Amino acid sequence: MRTKIVDLLKGSATNSTVNVKGWVRTRRGNKQVAFIALNDGSTINNIQIVVDIEKFGEEFLKPITTGSCINVDGLLVESQGQGQSVEIQATAIEIYGTADPNTYPLQKKGHSLEFLREIAHLRPRTNTFGAVLRIRHHLSYAIHNYFNDLGFYYFHSPIITASDAEGAGAMFQVTTLDMNNPPKNEDGKINYTEDFFGKPTNLTVSGQLEGELGAMALGGIYTFGPTFRAENSNTPRHLAEFWMIEPEVAFYDIHDNMDLAESFLKYVIGYALEHCKDDIEFLCKMYDNELVDRLNFVLQNKFIRLAYTEGVKILENSGKKFEFPVYWGADLQSEHERYLVEEHFQCPVIMTDYPKEIKSFYMKQNEDGKTVRGMDVLFPKIGEIIGGSEREADYDKLMNRVNELNMSMDSLWWYLDTRKFGTAPHAGFGLGFERLVLFITGMTNIRDVIPFPRTPNNTEF
Ligand code: 4AD
Ligand code: MG
Numbered sequence: 105m106r107t108k109i110v111d112l113l114k115g116s117a118t119n120s121t122v123n124v125k126g127w128v129r130t131r132r133g134n135k136q137v138a139f140i141a142l143n144d145g146s147t148i149n150n151i152q153i154v155v156d157i158e159k160f161g162e163e164f165l166k167p168i169t170t171g172s173c174i175n176v177d178g179l180l181v182e183s184q185g186q187g188q189s190v191e192i193q194a195t196a197i198e199i200y201g202t203a204d205p206n207t208y209p210l211q212k213k214g215h216s217l218e219f220l221r222e223i224a225h226l227r228p229r230t231n232t233f234g235a236v237l238r239i240r241h242h243l244s245y246a247i248h249n250y251f252n253d254l255g256f257y258y259f260h261s262p263i264i265t266a267s268d269a270e271g272a273g274a275m276f277q278v279t280t281l282d283m284n285n286p287p288k289n290e291d292g293k294i295n296y297t298e299d300f301f302g303k304p305t306n307l308t309v310s311g312q313l314e315g316e317l318g319a320m321a322l323g324g325i326y327t328f329g330p331t332f333r334a335e336n337s338n339t340p341r342h343l344a345e346f347w348m349i350e351p352e353v354a355f356y357d358i359h360d361n362m363d364l365a366e367s368f369l370k371y372v373i374g375y376a377l378e379h380c381k382d383d384i385e386f387l388c389k390m391y392d393n394e395l396v397d398r399l400n401f402v403l404q405n406k407f408i409r410l411a412y413t414e415g416v417k418i419l420e421n422s423g424k425k426f427e428f429p430v431y432w433g434a435d436l437q438s439e440h441e442r443y444l445v446e447e448h449f450q451c452p453v454i455m456t457d458y459p460k461e462i463k464s465f466y467m468k469q470n471e472d473g474k475t476v477r478g479m480d481v482l483f484p485k486i487g488e489i490i491g492g493s494e495r496e497a498d499y500d501k502l503m504n505r506v507n508e509l510n511m512s513m514d515s516l517w518w519y520l521d522t523r524k525f526g527t528a529p530h531a532g533f534g535l536g537f538e539r540l541v542l543f544i545t546g547m548t549n550i551r552d553v554i555p556f557p558r559t560p561n562n563t564e565f
Contacts, residue, residue, distance in 0.1 A: 109147055113190065137156060139152055148383050168197070171211075172203045177196040242379050258328065261314040266301065273309045273335050275306035279305070312352065315352040317518070317519075325351070344559055346538050357477075361533060365490050422448070426439050435462040441453075464493075477531075479492050483539075491534055
């Protein structure tokens with residue numbers, strides 16, 4: 105039976121016969137003996153296979169090149185060489201699949217991340233992407249753990265939606281109509297009654313509005329699913345398809361919400377430090393020497409809580425030249441957020457009480473008539489990692505805002521019903537999963553923390 109390399113390296117099976125299967129990272133050696141570094145994805149570490157050339161024959165070993173896949177039986181022994189604790193003395197090798205050195209793109213180490221994006225179908229086989237993808241997995245698991253332990257329910261919000269009023273971003277349309285010859289009304293507009301759902305539909309930009317329905321019944325819920333935004337924003341922090349975690353909690357106010365966000369982030373960061381040690385240390389060594397320190401710092405320090413109005417004052421008095429101007433009412437840019445976090449406070453910041461004009465209609469309105477109880481969590485290197493708010497629970501106030509904004513509520517009547525029937529104070533937020541993975545891996549481009557990034561003009565893989 106196959107043993108995973110991660111388990112073999114623990115050493116407890118030493119001096120027994122084992123079977124291992126994996127992909128060859130390198131083969132080196134001399135006339136008598138070959139050393140194969142084998143990886144099976146279970147750990148960043150390879151196991152060394154020692155091959156007696158006389159026994160297997162030079163011809164047999166030739167196709168065992170970088171990228172090929174082999175099945176090895178052998179004896180697990182304490183290693184005589186340096187750099188590994190155990191190794192396998194091969195007794196039988198089967199070649200599952202070769203990888204022609206003339207065409208296999210991952211011959212050498214040290215390819216640029218840009219190059220690897222062009223071979224996204226193969227990049228999971230590199231040390232870097234192996235590490236990132238394992239961390240991604242452990243973080244997903246940690247997130248479910250965290251909320252499950254708190255008694256929150258995993259709530260499945262829909263991916264296709266007919267509501268168009270959240271305003272979180274431009275949407276991708278979903279249709280089965282023939283785009284070359286769509287049915288038309290007399291006024292020349294497309295007749296959506298003939299479309300699959302009988303009305304225009306889109307991919308969701310957020311599960312929040314449905315999540316609120318869940319919270320008004322189950323108390324505390326969270327969503328964790330893909331979300332889609334069609335903005336043409338080609339930045340290192342935006343994807344057209346990204347995963348979002350959105351807890352929504354009845355009877356929470358904005359302070360409870362901030363406490364939840366802080367404790368949640370600290371839990372998952374702590375979980376990663378504990379369960380992804382080898383991978384994080386690898387990424388720290390290769391890409392970002394301060395990574396582990398930064399993660400520990402966030403874990404150990406209380407996040408600063410700062411009202412938008414105060415934040416703007418600090419930015420105005422900073423004496424710093426920003427590309428985008430700062431003034432009360434401005435939607436803060438990443439450069440402003442990062443100044444506050446990285447230079448001024450040198451600590452994560454939760455900014456609250458934003459001008460209502462720059463935030464969504466559903467945020468709870470403050471007494472001042474100008475600001476709303478929104479909150480963004482701002483992180484070093486990332487900027488906004490979480491966006492959320494206490495929600496406006498009062499039907500009339502919510503409708504006033506809807507009317508001020510001239511929003512059509514035709515497709516959102518069901519959302520407003522929550523405020524009609526047993527409304528309750530509640531709050532929630534959205535964590536961008538890839539931004540979290542960026543932070544924890546120390547990667548700098550969001551395209552490098554999801555297996556198959558969706559960005560403008562990019563759906564090859
Ligand atoms: O701030 P946003 O737009 O908030 C919402 O969608 C709310 N409905 C959340 C809620 O209150 N339940 O998005 C939330 C987070 C951002 O802070 C950011 O981390 C991430 O989602 N995000 C993106 N991540 C990658 N690519 C994009 N295009 C993103 N847009 C937002
Ligand atoms: Mg936001």
